Amino acid sequence: MQEIIKPITFFGLDDVNYPKYKTELIDLxxxxxxxGKHAQYIAPETIEASLDDIMRIGFGFIAFYKDKLIGAILCLSLKNDPDFPFDNHKDIDPxxxxxxxxxxxxxxxxxxxVAQSLIEHLFKQSQPKPYTDAVIRVWDQNIPAVSLYKKLGFEEITAIFQTKLDKESKEPFEMKKNYMYKKL
Ligand SMILES: CC(C)(COP(=O)(O)OP(=O)(O)OC[C@H]1O[C@@H](n2cnc3c(N)ncnc32)[C@H](O)[C@@H]1OP(=O)(O)O)[C@@H](O)C(=O)NCCC(=O)NCCS
Structure with a gap:
């Protein structure tokens, strides 16, 4: 790792202040x-709709360096993820x-x-715990993200396949997404 960047300031993100940061979040x-390496085609209106959907029912944190928004983490309750194979994981309370x-x-x-700090900040802020477990879905080829989650104690528990569009050709391709789990 290069030198840890400091100071990073974290702000809570909710449906009230989301409109203020929305444009920067869409750009990010x-x-x-x-x-880059993980390029896929996502229509701009799809990005906006996806962020709007998350922020309608979810929450998050944004990280600033000076006055620049440099990172974000957005969360929901797992019950709101329609793709998670709940039937195979009765032990996980959505x-x-x-x-x-x-x-x-x-x-x-x-x-x-920055990403590690955002996740650690999220877990610290979730005390006392309304949540007992955490889950994240990640493309199995996304080495930076998979490495990060493993470093923080997440383990793969299940996988799904999603069809995405290649950025250049707009041809569909299959992405294997692993769900990774951590007890909080
Ligand atoms: C994945 C992502 C969020 C990581 O953010 P980051 O701020 O660079 O990550 P951090 O600096 O906090 O890294 C913490 C740990 O993650 C792992 N990691 C991060 N980048 C890595 C890389 N390029 N290669 C391998 N491991 C990496 C390492 O274990 C690292 O710890 P170390 O530096 O002690 O080795 C960032 O690359 C990103 O925004 N990618 C595009 C969006 C994305 O893929 N999001 C995740 C979707 S599930």
Whole structure:
């Protein structure tokens, strides 16, 4: 890791202050998921609708370096994830499981502990615990993200396949997504 970036300031994100940061979050999301090695095609209106949906019922934290928004983590209760194979995991209580729906860090600030701090901040803020468990879904080829979650104690518990569109050709391709789980 390069030098840990400091000071990072965290702010809670909810449906009240989300409109203020929405444009920056859409930009961050677009650069995080439609550029570089993990590029896929996502229509801009789909990004906005997805963020709106999460923030209508979920919450999150945003990280700032000086006055620049450099990272975000967005969460829901797992009961709101329609893709999780609940029938195969009766031991997981969807109401008490935190589902990390999105995690993204500005490319210029990666490898400096921002994502790790965001997750640690999230878990610290969830005390006393309304949630007992946490789950995240990640593309199995996303080495930075998989490594991060393993480092923080997440373990793979199940997988699903999703059809995505290649950014250049717009051709569909299959993405294996692993659900990773951690007891809080
Ligand atoms: C995944 C992502 C959020 C990581 O953010 P980050 O701030 O760079 O991560 P951190 O600096 O906090 O890294 C913490 C740990 O994660 C792992 N990690 C992070 N980047 C890595 C990389 N490029 N290669 C391997 N491991 C990596 C390491 O274990 C690292 O700990 P270490 O530095 O002690 O080795 C960032 O790369 C990103 O925004 N990617 C695009 C969006 C995305 O894929 N989000 C996740 C979707 S599930």
């Amino acid at each position: 999301y677009t650069l995080s998921f439609t550029e 109401e008490k499981t935190l589902y990390i729906a999105d995690l993204m860090v500005d490319q210029d600030f990666r490898g400096r502990g």
